[in-house]
Amino acid sequence: MDSGKSPTSAHSSVHSPGYSSIVGASSRSVKRPRPVKSCLECRKRKLKCDRAAPCSQCQKAQRACRYASEGERVSPSDGSDAEAPDRPSKRNCALTTGRDSSRHDSHYATILEEHAARLDRLENQMLPRDPSVEESGSARSQRPAASSLTIRGLTVKGGLRTRFFGQSSTRVLVNLFDEAKEFMFTRNKSSDIREMFLNIQKIHKALQEEHRKVAAPLTVFVDSVTPIQKRMADVLPSRSVCDTLLSVYVTASETIYRVLHIPTFTQQYNRYWDGSPQPDSFLPQLLSVMCVGYRFLAAGKGQFHDRDGIHIPTASSLVRTWLDTLRGKQLVEFSTLQAEVLQLMAQRMINPQNQESWTHLGLIVRMAMTMGLHRDPSEFSHKISPFWGEQRRRLWYAIVELDVHLSMQCNLPCCIREGDFTCLPPRNLDDDDIYPELEELPPSKPIEQNTDSRIQVFAANTLAMRFKVVELINRTDSLHDYQQVLDIGSELERVFEDVRYIAPPFHSSELKEMRRAWVTRVVLDMHCRRPLLALYRPFALSSPDAPQQIMTGYLRSSMILLSYLDEYDPTSPDYQHVWHMHQLVLKQDILQAAFSICYYMKQANNNGAVSPRLAGAGPEIKAETVEESCALASESSVILSPRRLKNAVQKVLDTMLKRIREIDTDLRDIVSLTVVFNTCQGGTPEEKREAIKRGVQAILDAGLQSIHTNQENISSMPVGRKSRFLHILPSTCC
Template sequence: MESQRKRPRPVVSCLRCREKKLKCDRVAPCQNCVKGGYEAECTYHQQPDAVDPHSQPKPKRAKIAEAIEPGTLWMGPSIGIIEDLQQRVLKLESLHAVGPHANNYGPIRDASVQNSWPRPEISQSSSSYLGTLVVKGSRSRYHGQNDRITLLNQFAEAKTFINQSLNNPSLVGLAKEVQFLQNKSQTPNESPESLSGIESFPELQSLLGSLPSKTVCDQLLLVYTQNLEKNLRILHIPSFLACYNAFWATSDHETSFLSMFVPLLTVVLSISVITETAPPSPEYSPSWDYLEQHAVGAVHAWMQKLPRKPRTDISTLQVRSLLLLARQLRQVSLDELWKESGSLVRSAMVMGLHVNLSQSKSLSPFQAECRRRLWVSIVEMDLQTAIAAGMPVMTPALDLSPLTPSNLNDVDFDESTTELPLSRPMDEETDSLAQITLAQSLALRIRTMNLVQHTNPEESIEERLRHGQQIEESLQMIPPPLKLYDSDNSDPAFVLNRVILDVHIRRPLLSLYRPVLASLPPDDPSFLEIQRASLDSSIAILAYQDTFDPNIFDLDIPNINSYWNIFHTFCQNDIILAALTVCEYLKFINQQTSIHSSFNEFSFQNNNNQQNQNNTINPYPTNHTLSHNKASLTRLVENTIDSLTRRIGKKGTNMKDILLLSVVLQSVRARGPTEQKDRRMSHGAKKALSACRQNLLSAANESIFAFHFNDPNPLSNYESPDVVLPPNVSAQLNQPSPSMPDLLQQSASLAAEFDTFQSDLFTFDDGSFMWNI
């Protein structure tokens, strides 16, 4: 009976459906590959007389051959020597083709790796890169497409005004005061490079000696399990808690197993302390200060001293992953985070986390599942860091589907599990549902960012539209338990994780469409769709600010300020870019209104009919934008500026972001003459700087300097701008900015430091900003 079943059957399904054991509709590409975003990988087994399923032949992409078992003889088709040599040369040329990650991996691996980066022909007129290169003497720095320098080029009037602001003594003096106060309000973190170079064992003893008491650890560990391990799954919580209990149950912490647990516990506590505002009692304040300021640097220094073998341990990779998250929460520069995430990806690949080991017996089901969770988390962090830094994704183009974790709770499996239980349905909330939801669109989002980095916006409109529509479908496919507005749960940890999940999916969409909007003519048929999608995502991101704003949120919820700070830490760049996208739409509305207002009603109607026939645009093209008129969008950006201003004393808040938004908003609001626009931009800049100074002086008066000022409201003479500035307001704005005599008179050294303080808020070189170079 068994021999009768082994009859030869033709392969009619695509190779991916056959591998996944899915029902294939046998078209090219099939429906399963379209849903999964693998259209380019949908290929069929070629029989000698088979007909190509594609209507038009397309060149197949090179695919690296899988490793062959030693001692296995592979019998290829019978071909001549010349034909064999020609095929070998073609294969070598495809394998050695120049690509962004050509040297990141070797020729043999189990997961299918495809050379899927687009290589369009680059015209001579196209730019070699999307960002801006700034050179200052022997130093140079590349700013990606999401940096202020590159974005400012889209607003010519605002750029000219800011570049000329050095000639405005009132603005320069006000900016000097703001930057001086901001520098005084922030405590610098300890740099790992300042730690003394000692061996790994003494450093481990130092970490052990600095570990807080069990009371503090218990509290912070509870904070971690309640707030983290949702979108990113780095630890298996029951196993970690078992190690934690074993650690405190024994007095001998110098054994190999327990000693390696100390750095992992330390970095977990250093993450938790960010979301917890105060220690359980004043006697634990030194431990709190250590975790906030020194623990991350100490763990990083310990990591640098590890020998070769411990570096390949899974716990070491977990420490590095958590260390990257801890450094992000501490506002480490984006270029440093991008370099660290790329190094983390390469370290994970060295350990083989990118390899599909589902059929391997060398790893237990528990180990394999934990490795899949950790790998997907590392890739997600690499993608998000690359987007924020405006740099390429370091993860190569892999087939992530066999490496996606199962939808299981942590209690569903442990070290003794011999076979993983079946994955739960996607409409059932589990400990891993958020990560799996992100993982389903992870390959699509990586391909999207590769498209952004390696193609010209003007030459890839259709492909960008296709990727953007697939990302929007991913947003619609978020399971009901993870949708923010479908739940009555107001717990800030629940809300924060749902918001971050949504923003993570939207980021590639905005990066995909933003350069297109800047270069695409409004009469292009694709303009409306791109503008609608960009505006929708921008408004959604800006609306999330109210979710954690202490002025709006329920004050009875503890630590709401911490969640507000964490939201801005993770989404600061998204907020700025979303606000600028709204400003770009306001600019578009003004331009279209100016065009239409130049005609009388009769000619306008005739022209409008003609425009409809020519597929040209309307100032309010969709029903969605009709619900968000100019006034509501202007208020949305103003609220964003106000929110950023109230956080000016927090680490990571940049005055240049506030100044940029304030000037750009005023530049796009009015349609009057240039002189009136200049007055509005000047007023907006002064208003923003004055509001920042007021917040910084209030913070200095309350907690930093403990000084008292005679004028508690230095903004009493400033009013909100109208479309036409009254003469008395214009006269007030031309007066010298109020100084800080009450503050500086309290300390001669402080006054001397202010006199020598150099402000760089308006520094420019060759017409370009020198943003923190």
């Protein structure tokens, strides 16, 4: 980093040398004119052109692709296509050209046109508009039509109790399917289907009651007057079990969320079992680590207290009690902040409610800021040791990652925004490379080299893009065109290429190495795939004029997210463990992808046979309706073929039925997806009704098996008047 660069600007740039060499975040000035090879549109937008006719970039954006004719003068300041990733930004190009007037006189016109266009856009946004002009259709820019029914929702009970739901909620996604909603809302169901819904409602209530009992802490520990440290020690399992759970936690969680320095924590762990006294914060941290590890171990719901496990609700409650008793200087200790973050992760293992976690995370963010973690350690006059400075960076970026993820899931603003902090990203180093007595940090290793912090370092350098996504999806109503959405989407798509480069498919006889390589690739891809889906979703699922790039890109990303496990060997001894972690971490993402695929299936079926204009057409043909766009997207490649789409959703339903007893599985989601899926496959009304009936019966059978009862017993159970079952099935509550 240049010595003259401010901390704020330093944060916005890429700090890892290895990462810079891959994604080309650094820029350099063009030294000499180069021959024109790219199309004019790619040169204008600073995109990498494949020099086809038409090129792929123009095909995606539905633009006319034109190359400079022989003898036509083109500005030489844009540089060569071979250096596309290293080109300076548009603004820097303009400024550099303006300085050298003797060489680039011909470029003045381009600069003036660019500034004029910017001024027009600024006036268009800031000055009041003439309603008559807008109604006549002559306005220069219009807001993309994204229906509020597919962006947000609000439940109101009693006029005072309300809850906000964002675009990723099942309640909002169901609004896309009028036929399915009508079927679920109508009170005129046939007696057989009505009885099945009533029985599913009873099963839902029984499972909810079981989950409430299992998730309740044990009062013998929580209400005891025994000192809190003694109670926390009493709920720990045996040493051998703790060894296993600690190993699982390190492998599964200390990847993008770096909270602990593993060698230091391991030393404390060994000394604790040897009988040596440890800091008061150690047991709370260890209990939270055990909770997360036990939930990742595929040990059922991970809620039962026995010799081989830990009772997660009790352990989490004791940790919360300890944290609530801290006062004064204890609240600004680094170990206390670590315990807060770990306790949040443990609590999400019991009650994965994103909005509650988002609220709690706001307190953690402000706690971290009062400790100065949002500023880089090098800025303070009181010198912070290199080791603790790096630990502060790791923990700060773990908190920021949680903030971005939960904000996207809740469709709510981030507590932290770009520019609110100057803390530099951590270095790509192994935990063994740093220790408390270290006098100077070693240089960061190349990003293609695997280390303990590699995933976090890579993700930290994509934060700027993901911050923009969270900002855009929270002001969708104010957008006046698709350009911002397309630009950020293109940036994220390029990150996927970097992921494939630095973490290619890996095959080894070593089971541990195979799993580590797979986890690295999936976690890196997932944390950029999620924001891309959140960015595209409001337009891909509701805007009739959304560009084909959004329609196809959204469907492709949904299918890729559902295909992560396809590359993992199902005969591997640890396949079930990996499968469990996959379902646990991506549960909500998988559900959203399944609903989205159903939407594409419905629109493609509504379009019937592909129109002659689209039949055999390439991607450069622009669809005029949302039905044609979905049909074109679903036929653009093998992975997006209608048969693959149908099989993908059916696989999701089968998996949800297998996990029907899981603490984070909701029968309402399964019923909603079943009805939606079977109404989107086409056919006559009678065929759809029979398909729904078979799907609901499968849910009923799985539910009866999960509560160990039969059809006769469940039918005799009473139904409460104020049932909390499907909000979208009010007819089952009467």
